[in-house]
Amino acid sequence: MTKLFIANWKSNKTVATAEEWLKAFDNSKIPAEAEVVIAPSFSLLLAVSAQLKSPLKLGAQDVSLFPMGSYTGAVNAQQLVDQKVEYVIVGHSERRRYFHETHQDVANKLQQAMLNGLKPILCLDDEYIEAQAAALESTDLPNLVVAYEPVEAIGSGHNAPVDQVQLVSQKIKLAFGDVPVIYGGSVDEQNVHEYLLVSDGVLVGTASLDPVEFAKVVAAAHPKK
Ligand code: PGA
Numbered sequence: 001m002t003k004l005f006i007a008n009w010k011s012n013k014t015v016a017t018a019e020e021w022l023k024a025f026d027n028s029k030i031p032a033e034a035e036v037v038i039a040p041s042f043s044l045l046l047a048v049s050a051q052l053k054s055p056l057k058l059g060a061q062d063v064s065l066f067p068m069g070s071y072t073g074a075v076n077a078q079q080l081v082d083q084k085v086e087y088v089i090v091g092h093s094e095r096r097r098y099f100h101e102t103h104q105d106v107a108n109k110l111q112q113a114m115l116n117g118l119k120p121i122l123c124l125d126d127e128y129i130e131a132q133a134a135a136l137e138s139t140d141l142p143n144l145v146v147a148y149e150p151v152e153a154i155g156s157g158h159n160a161p162v163d164q165v166q167l168v169s170q171k172i173k174l175a176f177g178d179v180p181v182i183y184g185g186s187v188d189e190q191n192v193h194e195y196l197l198v199s200d201g202v203l204v205g206t207a208s209l210d211p212v213e214f215a216k217v218v219a220a221a222h223p224k225k
Helices: 015-024 042-051 077-082 093-098 103-115 126-135 162-176 192-198 211-219
Strands: 003-008 034-039 057-060 087-090 119-124 145-148 181-184 201-204
Touching: 003 087, 003 181, 003 211, 015 042, 015 211, 034 087, 042 057, 077 103, 087 103, 103 119, 103 126, 119 126, 126 162, 145 162, 162 181, 162 192, 192 201, 201 211
Parallel strands: 003 034, 003 201, 034 057, 057 087, 087 119, 119 145, 145 181, 181 201
Antiparallel strands: none
8 A cells, every 4th residue: 555755844945955955865676565645845946846756756845725816925726736845734734823724715625725735734733633634625625635633743753652653644544535545753764664563654853854865765565575
């Protein structure tokens, strides 16, 4: 089964360092079982889109909750599609925490993403699974990928126990239906194998910033002999 690997670069890199990353990342080593998505900042999309080689896919870290129009500073879903973006991360805990995104904002972003044919990765923590599900239209649920991201595991080096990921995935599937569930939070080349046994992929922040390290994470998609 295909596993999803999202490289969430967050607010890191310049055009020059993003291009260096792409040159250094060895595409030929990507296992056939992996779908690998690079999610850079908006300002890097054009450069990354121009340099990205198959089978890598392009993702964005956010999308406007509004369509094309008079919304100063916003980047809308149609503009992302125009840059060949296929996936979009929505409702990351850093967006909720530092930019005060509400469940309804996240629902509106998901709707814009889906209307324009983007594949949304909806980030959730345990305590607001039901509240976020309640804010969504039931028609938005198919095509959704959910990323379980416990806030204490993000960027901390304290990755969540695998049995916790399993339990919360079941809770997510109860609330959202049989959606793919991926895990994010201090995933690295050492621990990725255990998460791939219980999930449909991983969302990787810190360990995605270095191309050699990220290639080792992705290599874990190879089925064990
Ligand atoms: P991390 O980030 O891998 O650095 O913990 C994950 C995320 O925030 O998606």
